[in-house]
Amino acid sequence: MNGKPLPLTIAIDGPAASGKGTLARRLADYYHLPHLDTGLTYRAVGHALIIHGLPLDNVSAAETAARQVDLGNLDREALSAHEVGEAASRVAVFPTVRKMLVDKQRAFAAQPGGAVLDGRDIGTVVCPDADVKLYVTASPEVRAGRRLRDIESRGGHADLSEILADIVRRDERDMGREDSPLRPAADAHLLDTTEMSIEAAFQAARTVIDAVLAKRNGA
Structure with a gap:
């Protein structure tokens, strides 16, 4: 599967700090597809x-x-x-x-060869006909911890409780807005990364995508 660009559109949705961006970049690199966050x-x-x-x-x-x-x-x-x-x-x-x-x-x-897009309304609004739809999530507490580690890795400082409160507020705003709220598409594959490494999430996503490709190619 790891070769020339494939006619493949992958839609990845999920809340802040769920790991969707990192996963999207890994998948785009693996399948040789352009990526848009x-x-x-x-x-x-x-x-x-x-x-x-x-x-x-x-x-x-x-x-x-x-x-x-x-x-x-x-x-x-x-x-x-x-x-x-x-x-x-x-x-x-x-x-x-x-x-x-x-x-x-x-x-x-x-684009002719397809693309990987991640966001909050990709599978539901932007690309409702995407070949593969993934919804990546994790508990707010785990996401807050990831955000804190990311800030600290760049030399910054932050308070975990404040980050958690901010994530909860953003979730409420994103999920509660009237236009294009954050929610899984009806046909999206759920990836809960609360207790999953990025490598495990990548392999799980690959399993889903390769199954879709195999079915499409009549394998």
């Missing part, structure tokens, strides 16, 4: 508002920023800051902003 598109909008000193409830400014998002120029390092993630969750509730970014994400997914 759709969360970065919302972070780019939030970041634009922050650097211009604009309020996060300014819908018009958010729409302008969404229109200017360039999928080929998403700086993961610059967009990884905590306050940018919080801003992304705030602007993601605007239906017009979501529509603009979803259009860009669908264009990315429509």
Whole structure:
């Protein structure tokens, strides 16, 4: 299976710090597919508002920023800051902003060889006809611990209880929004990584994907 690009679209959804991004990058590398972290598109909008000193409830400014998002120029390092993630969750509730970014994400997914996309509404909204849909989750406590270790690995400091409270708030916002709430697609394969290493999650995802490929190829 590990060869030239395959006509394969993989949709990966899940809450913050569930491991979906790391898994998506591993799968994209293994199957030689382009990858898009759709969360970065919302972070780019939030970041634009922050650097211009604009309020996060300014819908018009958010729409302008969404229109200017360039999928080929998403700086993961610059967009990884905590306050940018919080801003992304705030602007993601605007239906017009979501529509603009979803259009860009669908264009990315429509590449001839396929693609891997991860986010919060990929299997339900962006790519409802994806060949493979995965929903990656973990307990809030485990996700908070992962986020803390990530911050500390980059030389930062944070309080575990504050991170946990932030994750719970983001879950409530993402799952409770009226437009495109975070939820598993009806036909998604669930991967609970609470007690699973990234290697185990990768192998579990590969088993699902290879089974779909084998069935499609008549094996």
